[in-house]
Amino acid sequence: MVTDDRSDEALMTAYVGGDARALRELFRRHAPRLIRVMAGHLGSTADAQDVVQAAFLNLHRARRDFRAGSRLQPWLYTIAYNLMRDHHRYRGRRPELLTEPTGPGGHDTRPSQAPGPDADLYAAPIRRALAQLPEAQREVIVLHWFAGFSFAEVADLVGARRTAVKVRAHRGYKRLRELLGPEYLELGGADSEAVTVQEPKA
Amino acid sequence: MAEPTPEPAELGAMFEALEAQLEAPVGLAEGLRQRSTWARSAALLGVALAMVTVISLGLRRVDLALHPLPRLLGTLAALAAAVLAAGLVVLRPVHRRRLSGWWVALVAGAAVLAPAIVSSLPAAHADHPASVIGVGADLVPRALGCFAFGLGFALTAVAAAYLLERSALRRRGPAVLALLGAGALGNLVLVLHCPIVAPIHQWAGHATVSLVLLVAAVVAVSWRSLGRG
Numbered sequence: 001m002v003t004d005d006r007s008d009e010a011l012m013t014a015y016v017g018g019d020a021r022a023l024r025e026l027f028r029r030h031a032p033r034l035i036r037v038m039a040g041h042l043g044s045t046a047d048a049q050d051v052v053q054a055a056f057l058n059l060h061r062a063r064r065d066f067r068a069g070s071r072l073q074p075w076l077y078t079i080a081y082n083l084m085r086d087h088h089r090y091r092g093r094r095p096e097l098l099t100e101p102t103g104p105g106g107h108d109t110r111p112s113q114a115p116g117p118d119a120d121l122y123a124a125p126i127r128r129a130l131a132q133l134p135e136a137q138r139e140v141i142v143l144h145w146f147a148g149f150s151f152a153e154v155a156d157l158v159g160a161r162r163t164a165v166k167v168r169a170h171r172g173y174k175r176l177r178e179l180l181g182p183e184y185l186e187l188g189g190a191d192s193e194a195v196t197v198q199e200p201k202a
Numbered sequence: 203m204a205e206p207t208p209e210p211a212e213l214g215a216m217f218e219a220l221e222a223q224l225e226a227p228v229g230l231a232e233g234l235r236q237r238s239t240w241a242r243s244a245a246l247l248g249v250a251l252a253m254v255t256v257i258s259l260g261l262r263r264v265d266l267a268l269h270p271l272p273r274l275l276g277t278l279a280a281l282a283a284a285v286l287a288a289g290l291v292v293l294r295p296v297h298r299r300r301l302s303g304w305w306v307a308l309v310a311g312a313a314v315l316a317p318a319i320v321s322s323l324p325a326a327h328a329d330h331p332a333s334v335i336g337v338g339a340d341l342v343p344r345a346l347g348c349f350a351f352g353l354g355f356a357l358t359a360v361a362a363a364y365l366l367e368r369s370a371l372r373r374r375g376p377a378v379l380a381l382l383g384a385g386a387l388g389n390l391v392l393v394l395h396c397p398i399v400a401p402i403h404q405w406a407g408h409a410t411v412s413l414v415l416l417v418a419a420v421v422a423v424s425w426r427s428l429g430r431g
Contacts, residue, residue, distance in 0.1 A: 023224075027217050035208060049208065049216060056220055061368060062296050064238035075297040082300050086373065159299060 008072040016063045027056055030073070033147050034080055040142035041084055043127050051087055055080035077157045081139070129179035137172030140165050235368045239295040242366040246289050249362040250387055253355050257394045265330035265397040274393075277320050281390040284309075284316040288383025292367055292376045306375045310419075313382035317389040317412040321404035328399070336398035341406060348396050348407030356388030356411055378419040385412030 004011065004025040015022035031052055038048035058079045066075070130138055136158075143154045151169070155162040208216070228236065234245070263269070287309045291301060328334050336344035363380035364371050371377040388411040396408070 024217060027220070028213070031213055031216065032208070045208070053216055053220055057223055058296050058368075060224055061236050062239075064236065064241075065295050065297060078299055079296050082296060085300065089374075 009068075009070070012063070012066050012072045013068060016066055023056070023060065026059075026072070026076075030076055031056070034076070037077075037142055037147045038080060038084055040130065040146045041138065042087065043131075047087065051080060051083050054083050058083065071156070073153075074157050074159070077143075078159075125180055129176050132179060133172050133175060137168050137175070140168045141172045141176070144169055231365050231370070234365050235370070237366075239293060243289070243293050246293060246359075246362055246366050249359060250285060250289075253358070253387070253391055254394065257391055261395050263393075263395055263397040265327070265333045265399075268327050268329045268333075270326055273323075273326055277323075277393055278390060280316045281320065281386050281393065284313040284386040285383050285390060288313050288379040288386065289363075292363055292380050292383065296368060301375070303375075306379065310378055310382050313379070313386045314412055314416055316386055317409050320389065320393065321409040322401060323404075324401065325399040330397060332397040333399045336403040336407075337400045341402060344398060345403055345407030345410075348392055348398075348403070349410050351395065352388035352392045352408060352411040353414065355391045356384040356415060359384040359387050360415075374423055377422055381415040381419040381422070382412065385415035388412070388415075 004022075006014070006022075006025075008026060008029070011019075011022040011026050015026070034052045034055065035045070035048045038051045039045050042048050042051065055076060059076060062079070066072070130141070133141065139158055140154055143149045143157060144151065149157065151162050151165050154169075155165045158165065160168075234242070237245075266274075291306060291309050294301065325333075360380055363376075363384070367376050367380065369376060371380055389408050392408045392411070396403075398404075398407075
Protein backbone atom coordinates (compact mmCIF):
# COMPACT_ATOMS: atom_id res chain seq x y z
CA MET A 1 0.00 0.00 0.00
CA VAL A 2 1.29 3.47 -0.88
CA THR A 3 1.38 5.64 2.20
CA ASP A 4 0.84 9.37 2.11
CA ASP A 5 3.46 11.31 4.05
CA ARG A 6 1.51 14.54 4.23
CA SER A 7 0.59 15.81 7.69
CA ASP A 8 -2.94 15.34 9.02
CA GLU A 9 -3.58 19.03 8.58
CA ALA A 10 -2.31 19.04 4.99
CA LEU A 11 -4.54 16.06 4.25
CA MET A 12 -7.57 17.75 5.79
CA THR A 13 -6.89 20.94 3.86
CA ALA A 14 -6.61 18.85 0.69
CA TYR A 15 -9.89 17.11 1.54
CA VAL A 16 -11.66 20.42 2.04
CA GLY A 17 -10.22 21.40 -1.35
CA GLY A 18 -11.82 18.35 -2.99
CA ASP A 19 -9.18 15.58 -2.68
CA ALA A 20 -11.45 12.68 -1.65
CA ARG A 21 -8.50 10.29 -1.19
CA ALA A 22 -7.22 12.40 1.69
CA LEU A 23 -10.08 11.25 3.91
CA ARG A 24 -9.21 7.60 3.28
CA GLU A 25 -5.67 8.26 4.48
CA LEU A 26 -6.94 10.13 7.55
CA PHE A 27 -9.27 7.22 8.29
CA ARG A 28 -6.42 4.72 7.90
CA ARG A 29 -4.25 6.72 10.29
CA HIS A 30 -6.73 7.51 13.01
CA ALA A 31 -9.60 5.04 12.97
CA PRO A 32 -7.82 2.07 14.63
CA ARG A 33 -6.64 4.02 17.67
CA LEU A 34 -9.88 5.97 17.91
CA ILE A 35 -11.84 2.70 17.92
CA ARG A 36 -9.65 1.46 20.74
CA VAL A 37 -10.20 4.66 22.72
CA MET A 38 -13.95 4.61 22.20
CA ALA A 39 -14.13 0.91 23.07
CA GLY A 40 -12.39 1.75 26.33
CA HIS A 41 -15.29 4.05 27.16
CA LEU A 42 -18.16 2.14 25.61
CA GLY A 43 -17.07 -1.41 26.41
CA SER A 44 -18.06 -2.68 22.99
CA THR A 45 -16.17 -2.84 19.70
CA ALA A 46 -19.37 -2.63 17.65
CA ASP A 47 -20.51 0.53 19.43
CA ALA A 48 -17.01 2.00 19.16
CA GLN A 49 -16.97 1.33 15.40
CA ASP A 50 -20.36 3.02 15.03
CA VAL A 51 -19.15 6.08 16.94
CA VAL A 52 -15.92 6.30 14.92
CA GLN A 53 -17.78 6.00 11.64
CA ALA A 54 -20.17 8.74 12.77
CA ALA A 55 -17.19 10.85 13.89
CA PHE A 56 -15.69 10.74 10.38
CA LEU A 57 -19.09 11.52 8.90
CA ASN A 58 -19.31 14.54 11.19
CA LEU A 59 -15.75 15.50 10.29
CA HIS A 60 -16.90 15.56 6.67
CA ARG A 61 -20.02 17.59 7.45
CA ALA A 62 -18.01 20.12 9.47
CA ARG A 63 -15.07 20.21 7.04
CA ARG A 64 -15.66 23.85 6.11
CA ASP A 65 -15.04 24.82 9.75
CA PHE A 66 -11.46 23.54 9.49
CA ARG A 67 -8.99 26.41 9.37
CA ALA A 68 -5.35 26.39 8.32
CA GLY A 69 -3.25 26.36 11.47
CA SER A 70 -5.71 24.21 13.40
CA ARG A 71 -4.62 20.73 14.50
CA LEU A 72 -6.78 17.92 13.22
CA GLN A 73 -6.36 15.32 15.96
CA PRO A 74 -8.03 17.33 18.78
CA TRP A 75 -10.82 18.13 16.32
CA LEU A 76 -11.47 14.51 15.50
CA TYR A 77 -11.26 13.31 19.10
CA THR A 78 -13.57 16.08 20.36
CA ILE A 79 -16.14 15.10 17.72
CA ALA A 80 -15.83 11.45 18.73
CA TYR A 81 -16.10 12.23 22.45
CA ASN A 82 -19.21 14.35 21.86
CA LEU A 83 -20.77 11.45 19.94
CA MET A 84 -19.74 9.00 22.65
CA ARG A 85 -21.51 11.14 25.27
CA ASP A 86 -24.61 11.27 23.07
CA HIS A 87 -24.39 7.50 22.81
CA HIS A 88 -24.36 7.15 26.61
CA ARG A 89 -27.23 9.62 26.89
CA TYR A 90 -29.22 7.78 24.24
CA ARG A 91 -28.62 4.45 25.92
CA GLY A 92 -29.42 6.06 29.27
CA ARG A 93 -26.83 3.97 31.02
CA ARG A 94 -23.24 4.08 32.12
CA PRO A 95 -20.53 1.90 30.64
CA GLU A 96 -20.42 -0.46 33.60
CA LEU A 97 -23.87 -1.65 32.58
CA LEU A 98 -22.81 -2.51 29.08
CA THR A 99 -22.52 -6.24 28.72
CA GLU A 100 -19.87 -8.23 26.99
CA PRO A 101 -20.20 -11.80 25.82
CA THR A 102 -20.11 -14.12 28.78
CA GLY A 103 -19.86 -17.85 29.15
CA PRO A 104 -22.48 -20.19 30.59
CA GLY A 105 -23.61 -19.04 33.99
CA GLY A 106 -22.81 -15.45 33.18
CA HIS A 107 -19.08 -15.76 33.90
CA ASP A 108 -16.67 -13.74 31.83
CA THR A 109 -14.78 -16.11 29.56
CA ARG A 110 -12.00 -13.64 28.80
CA PRO A 111 -8.60 -14.34 30.28
CA SER A 112 -7.46 -11.72 32.73
CA GLN A 113 -4.59 -9.65 31.59
CA ALA A 114 -2.24 -7.24 33.23
CA PRO A 115 -2.79 -3.53 32.80
CA GLY A 116 -0.40 -1.82 30.45
CA PRO A 117 -0.21 -0.52 26.93
CA ASP A 118 -1.28 -3.89 25.53
CA ALA A 119 -3.98 -4.50 28.11
CA ASP A 120 -7.12 -6.16 26.91
CA LEU A 121 -9.70 -3.53 27.63
CA TYR A 122 -12.37 -6.19 27.32
CA ALA A 123 -11.19 -8.00 30.41
CA ALA A 124 -14.12 -7.67 32.76
CA PRO A 125 -12.14 -6.46 35.79
CA ILE A 126 -10.60 -3.62 33.79
CA ARG A 127 -13.96 -2.64 32.35
CA ARG A 128 -15.58 -2.64 35.75
CA ALA A 129 -12.73 -0.71 37.35
CA LEU A 130 -12.64 1.89 34.58
CA ALA A 131 -16.38 2.37 34.80
CA GLN A 132 -16.07 3.29 38.46
CA LEU A 133 -13.75 6.21 37.75
CA PRO A 134 -15.08 9.75 37.32
CA GLU A 135 -15.40 10.59 33.64
CA ALA A 136 -12.53 13.10 33.68
CA GLN A 137 -10.14 10.46 35.06
CA ARG A 138 -11.44 7.69 32.79
CA GLU A 139 -10.99 9.91 29.76
CA VAL A 140 -7.37 10.65 30.61
CA ILE A 141 -6.53 7.03 31.43
CA VAL A 142 -8.12 5.61 28.29
CA LEU A 143 -6.22 8.09 26.15
CA HIS A 144 -2.92 7.57 27.99
CA TRP A 145 -3.03 3.88 28.82
CA PHE A 146 -5.07 2.29 26.07
CA ALA A 147 -4.35 4.66 23.23
CA GLY A 148 -0.76 5.41 24.17
CA PHE A 149 -0.91 9.19 23.91
CA SER A 150 1.67 11.18 25.87
CA PHE A 151 0.40 13.47 28.63
CA ALA A 152 1.12 16.47 26.41
CA GLU A 153 -1.07 14.95 23.70
CA VAL A 154 -3.78 14.00 26.18
CA ALA A 155 -3.77 17.58 27.50
CA ASP A 156 -4.21 18.80 23.95
CA LEU A 157 -7.05 16.38 23.28
CA VAL A 158 -9.07 17.05 26.44
CA GLY A 159 -8.39 20.80 26.45
CA ALA A 160 -6.69 20.87 29.86
CA ARG A 161 -3.25 21.80 31.16
CA ARG A 162 -0.67 19.04 31.27
CA THR A 163 -0.33 19.35 35.04
CA ALA A 164 -4.09 18.95 35.48
CA VAL A 165 -4.05 15.89 33.21
CA LYS A 166 -1.20 14.36 35.25
CA VAL A 167 -3.11 14.93 38.48
CA ARG A 168 -6.22 13.27 37.00
CA ALA A 169 -4.13 10.37 35.76
CA HIS A 170 -2.35 9.99 39.10
CA ARG A 171 -5.65 9.82 40.96
CA GLY A 172 -7.20 7.54 38.36
CA TYR A 173 -4.30 5.07 38.32
CA LYS A 174 -4.21 5.05 42.11
CA ARG A 175 -7.91 4.21 42.20
CA LEU A 176 -7.46 1.57 39.48
CA ARG A 177 -4.72 -0.10 41.53
CA GLU A 178 -7.06 -0.18 44.51
CA LEU A 179 -9.91 -1.57 42.42
CA LEU A 180 -7.93 -4.15 40.47
CA GLY A 181 -5.93 -5.37 43.46
CA PRO A 182 -2.42 -6.80 43.70
CA GLU A 183 -3.38 -10.22 42.32
CA TYR A 184 -4.53 -8.73 39.07
CA LEU A 185 -1.56 -6.46 38.80
CA GLU A 186 0.87 -9.35 39.26
CA LEU A 187 -0.49 -11.23 36.26
CA GLY A 188 1.77 -11.09 33.27
CA GLY A 189 4.63 -9.85 35.40
CA ALA A 190 3.17 -6.44 35.82
CA ASP A 191 3.32 -4.75 39.14
CA SER A 192 2.10 -1.47 40.44
CA GLU A 193 5.11 0.23 38.90
CA ALA A 194 3.78 -0.74 35.48
CA VAL A 195 0.96 1.66 36.03
CA THR A 196 2.76 4.84 36.85
CA VAL A 197 1.95 8.34 35.87
CA GLN A 198 5.35 8.99 34.38
CA GLU A 199 5.15 10.42 30.92
CA PRO A 200 6.39 7.92 28.33
CA LYS A 201 9.88 8.80 27.18
CA ALA A 202 9.09 8.04 23.56
CA MET B 203 -14.99 -11.96 20.46
CA ALA B 204 -13.77 -9.24 18.14
CA GLU B 205 -10.54 -7.58 19.05
CA PRO B 206 -10.76 -3.88 19.99
CA THR B 207 -8.71 -2.89 16.97
CA PRO B 208 -10.31 -4.20 13.77
CA GLU B 209 -8.45 -5.98 11.02
CA PRO B 210 -7.49 -3.98 7.90
CA ALA B 211 -10.27 -5.69 5.92
CA GLU B 212 -12.79 -4.68 8.56
CA LEU B 213 -11.47 -1.11 8.51
CA GLY B 214 -11.77 -1.13 4.73
CA ALA B 215 -15.40 -2.21 4.98
CA MET B 216 -16.03 0.54 7.52
CA PHE B 217 -14.56 3.15 5.19
CA GLU B 218 -16.57 1.87 2.24
CA ALA B 219 -19.75 2.20 4.32
CA LEU B 220 -18.66 5.73 5.23
CA GLU B 221 -17.93 6.55 1.59
CA ALA B 222 -21.39 5.34 0.60
CA GLN B 223 -22.90 7.80 3.09
CA LEU B 224 -20.68 10.62 1.82
CA GLU B 225 -21.65 9.95 -1.78
CA ALA B 226 -25.40 10.13 -1.07
CA PRO B 227 -27.12 13.11 -2.74
CA VAL B 228 -27.06 16.26 -0.61
CA GLY B 229 -30.38 18.11 -0.45
CA LEU B 230 -30.93 21.80 0.26
CA ALA B 231 -31.20 21.42 4.04
CA GLU B 232 -28.15 19.16 4.30
CA GLY B 233 -26.25 21.56 2.03
CA LEU B 234 -27.04 24.39 4.43
CA ARG B 235 -26.02 22.30 7.44
CA GLN B 236 -22.66 21.55 5.81
CA ARG B 237 -21.81 25.23 5.47
CA SER B 238 -19.22 26.61 7.90
CA THR B 239 -20.33 27.66 11.36
CA TRP B 240 -19.61 31.27 10.41
CA ALA B 241 -21.91 31.02 7.39
CA ARG B 242 -24.65 29.26 9.37
CA SER B 243 -24.42 31.81 12.21
CA ALA B 244 -24.53 34.69 9.74
CA ALA B 245 -27.60 33.16 8.09
CA LEU B 246 -29.45 32.72 11.39
CA LEU B 247 -28.49 36.22 12.52
CA GLY B 248 -29.60 37.49 9.12
CA VAL B 249 -33.04 35.94 9.59
CA ALA B 250 -33.40 37.63 13.00
CA LEU B 251 -32.15 40.98 11.68
CA ALA B 252 -34.52 40.75 8.71
CA MET B 253 -37.44 40.37 11.11
CA VAL B 254 -36.29 43.35 13.17
CA THR B 255 -35.81 45.41 10.00
CA VAL B 256 -39.27 44.58 8.65
CA ILE B 257 -40.86 45.59 11.95
CA SER B 258 -38.73 48.72 12.38
CA LEU B 259 -39.39 49.96 8.86
CA GLY B 260 -43.03 49.09 8.38
CA LEU B 261 -44.67 47.84 11.54
CA ARG B 262 -43.03 49.69 14.42
CA ARG B 263 -45.00 50.71 17.48
CA VAL B 264 -46.73 54.07 17.23
CA ASP B 265 -45.73 55.26 20.70
CA LEU B 266 -41.97 55.09 20.19
CA ALA B 267 -41.46 58.81 20.73
CA LEU B 268 -43.21 58.62 24.09
CA HIS B 269 -41.62 55.42 25.38
CA PRO B 270 -38.75 56.02 27.86
CA LEU B 271 -35.67 55.35 25.72
CA PRO B 272 -33.40 53.77 28.40
CA ARG B 273 -36.12 51.29 29.31
CA LEU B 274 -36.77 50.45 25.66
CA LEU B 275 -33.07 49.94 24.97
CA GLY B 276 -32.65 47.89 28.14
CA THR B 277 -35.60 45.68 27.20
CA LEU B 278 -34.32 45.15 23.67
CA ALA B 279 -30.79 44.45 24.94
CA ALA B 280 -32.01 41.82 27.45
CA LEU B 281 -34.09 40.00 24.84
CA ALA B 282 -31.41 40.29 22.15
CA ALA B 283 -28.79 38.88 24.56
CA ALA B 284 -31.02 35.87 25.28
CA VAL B 285 -31.61 35.33 21.54
CA LEU B 286 -27.90 35.60 20.69
CA ALA B 287 -26.81 33.30 23.51
CA ALA B 288 -29.36 30.67 22.49
CA GLY B 289 -28.32 30.96 18.83
CA LEU B 290 -24.64 30.55 19.67
CA VAL B 291 -25.29 27.37 21.64
CA VAL B 292 -27.66 25.98 19.00
CA LEU B 293 -25.04 26.39 16.25
CA ARG B 294 -22.00 25.45 18.36
CA PRO B 295 -19.63 23.54 16.07
CA VAL B 296 -19.22 19.79 16.56
CA HIS B 297 -15.46 19.98 17.01
CA ARG B 298 -15.84 21.97 20.23
CA ARG B 299 -16.63 20.25 23.51
CA ARG B 300 -20.30 20.24 24.34
CA LEU B 301 -21.32 22.76 26.95
CA SER B 302 -22.27 21.28 30.28
CA GLY B 303 -25.93 20.94 31.17
CA TRP B 304 -25.53 23.85 33.57
CA TRP B 305 -24.59 26.23 30.78
CA VAL B 306 -27.48 25.04 28.63
CA ALA B 307 -29.85 25.46 31.60
CA LEU B 308 -28.48 28.96 32.25
CA VAL B 309 -29.10 30.08 28.67
CA ALA B 310 -32.52 28.40 28.62
CA GLY B 311 -33.39 30.12 31.89
CA ALA B 312 -32.34 33.51 30.50
CA ALA B 313 -34.45 32.94 27.37
CA VAL B 314 -37.51 32.21 29.51
CA LEU B 315 -36.92 34.79 32.25
CA ALA B 316 -36.15 37.77 29.99
CA PRO B 317 -39.65 37.85 28.40
CA ALA B 318 -41.26 37.11 31.77
CA ILE B 319 -39.45 40.01 33.47
CA VAL B 320 -40.13 42.40 30.57
CA SER B 321 -43.83 41.52 30.72
CA SER B 322 -43.97 42.01 34.49
CA LEU B 323 -42.62 45.57 34.49
CA PRO B 324 -45.13 48.32 35.27
CA ALA B 325 -46.62 50.22 32.34
CA ALA B 326 -43.93 52.38 30.78
CA HIS B 327 -46.25 55.31 30.14
CA ALA B 328 -49.89 56.20 29.48
CA ASP B 329 -49.34 59.07 27.11
CA HIS B 330 -50.53 57.57 23.83
CA PRO B 331 -54.11 56.44 23.08
CA ALA B 332 -52.86 53.23 21.47
CA SER B 333 -50.94 52.31 24.61
CA VAL B 334 -53.87 52.18 27.02
CA ILE B 335 -56.15 49.83 25.11
CA GLY B 336 -56.09 46.02 25.26
CA VAL B 337 -57.50 45.62 28.75
CA GLY B 338 -60.91 44.68 30.06
CA ALA B 339 -63.21 43.35 27.34
CA ASP B 340 -60.52 44.16 24.78
CA LEU B 341 -57.93 41.97 26.49
CA VAL B 342 -58.48 38.64 24.73
CA PRO B 343 -58.80 39.81 21.10
CA ARG B 344 -55.76 42.11 21.38
CA ALA B 345 -53.73 39.50 23.24
CA LEU B 346 -54.62 36.83 20.67
CA GLY B 347 -53.53 39.14 17.88
CA CYS B 348 -50.16 39.77 19.52
CA PHE B 349 -49.74 36.08 20.36
CA ALA B 350 -50.32 35.02 16.76
CA PHE B 351 -48.03 37.78 15.49
CA GLY B 352 -45.18 36.89 17.85
CA LEU B 353 -45.60 33.14 17.42
CA GLY B 354 -45.45 33.49 13.64
CA PHE B 355 -42.06 35.19 13.85
CA ALA B 356 -40.86 32.72 16.48
CA LEU B 357 -41.80 29.68 14.38
CA THR B 358 -40.03 31.21 11.39
CA ALA B 359 -36.90 31.41 13.54
CA VAL B 360 -37.35 27.78 14.66
CA ALA B 361 -37.61 26.75 11.00
CA ALA B 362 -34.39 28.62 10.22
CA ALA B 363 -32.64 26.92 13.15
CA TYR B 364 -33.91 23.54 11.93
CA LEU B 365 -32.39 24.16 8.51
CA LEU B 366 -29.06 25.36 9.90
CA GLU B 367 -28.40 23.16 12.96
CA ARG B 368 -26.38 20.11 11.99
CA SER B 369 -28.48 17.53 13.84
CA ALA B 370 -31.72 19.07 12.48
CA LEU B 371 -32.64 19.80 16.12
CA ARG B 372 -32.60 16.10 16.98
CA ARG B 373 -30.27 16.73 19.92
CA ARG B 374 -32.03 17.82 23.08
CA GLY B 375 -29.97 20.93 23.96
CA PRO B 376 -30.16 22.61 20.54
CA ALA B 377 -33.84 21.71 20.19
CA VAL B 378 -34.77 23.26 23.55
CA LEU B 379 -32.65 26.37 23.01
CA ALA B 380 -33.97 26.87 19.47
CA LEU B 381 -37.53 26.89 20.83
CA LEU B 382 -36.76 29.15 23.80
CA GLY B 383 -34.49 31.50 21.83
CA ALA B 384 -37.23 31.81 19.21
CA GLY B 385 -39.67 32.67 21.98
CA ALA B 386 -37.40 35.49 23.13
CA LEU B 387 -37.12 36.68 19.52
CA GLY B 388 -40.92 36.67 19.19
CA ASN B 389 -41.08 38.87 22.30
CA LEU B 390 -38.41 41.20 20.91
CA VAL B 391 -40.42 41.63 17.74
CA LEU B 392 -43.52 42.39 19.81
CA VAL B 393 -41.65 44.99 21.87
CA LEU B 394 -40.84 46.78 18.61
CA HIS B 395 -44.35 46.40 17.25
CA CYS B 396 -46.98 46.56 20.01
CA PRO B 397 -47.70 49.87 21.77
CA ILE B 398 -49.93 48.37 24.48
CA VAL B 399 -48.15 48.78 27.82
CA ALA B 400 -50.49 47.10 30.35
CA PRO B 401 -48.67 44.19 32.09
CA ILE B 402 -51.78 42.00 31.76
CA HIS B 403 -51.65 42.39 27.98
CA GLN B 404 -47.90 41.81 27.97
CA TRP B 405 -48.39 38.55 29.87
CA ALA B 406 -51.44 37.38 27.92
CA GLY B 407 -50.21 38.32 24.44
CA HIS B 408 -46.42 38.46 24.59
CA ALA B 409 -45.00 36.22 27.32
CA THR B 410 -47.37 33.44 26.24
CA VAL B 411 -45.31 33.07 23.05
CA SER B 412 -42.37 31.99 25.21
CA LEU B 413 -44.58 29.95 27.53
CA VAL B 414 -46.09 27.97 24.65
CA LEU B 415 -42.62 27.27 23.24
CA LEU B 416 -41.43 26.34 26.75
CA VAL B 417 -44.25 23.78 26.95
CA ALA B 418 -43.25 22.52 23.49
CA ALA B 419 -39.65 22.17 24.72
CA VAL B 420 -40.73 20.26 27.83
CA VAL B 421 -42.91 17.96 25.70
CA ALA B 422 -40.03 17.40 23.27
CA VAL B 423 -37.62 16.54 26.09
CA SER B 424 -40.13 14.22 27.78
CA TRP B 425 -40.96 12.52 24.52
CA ARG B 426 -37.29 11.92 23.77
CA SER B 427 -36.70 10.69 27.31
CA LEU B 428 -39.56 8.22 26.96
CA GLY B 429 -38.26 7.26 23.54
CA ARG B 430 -34.94 6.24 25.06
CA GLY B 431 -36.67 3.38 26.77
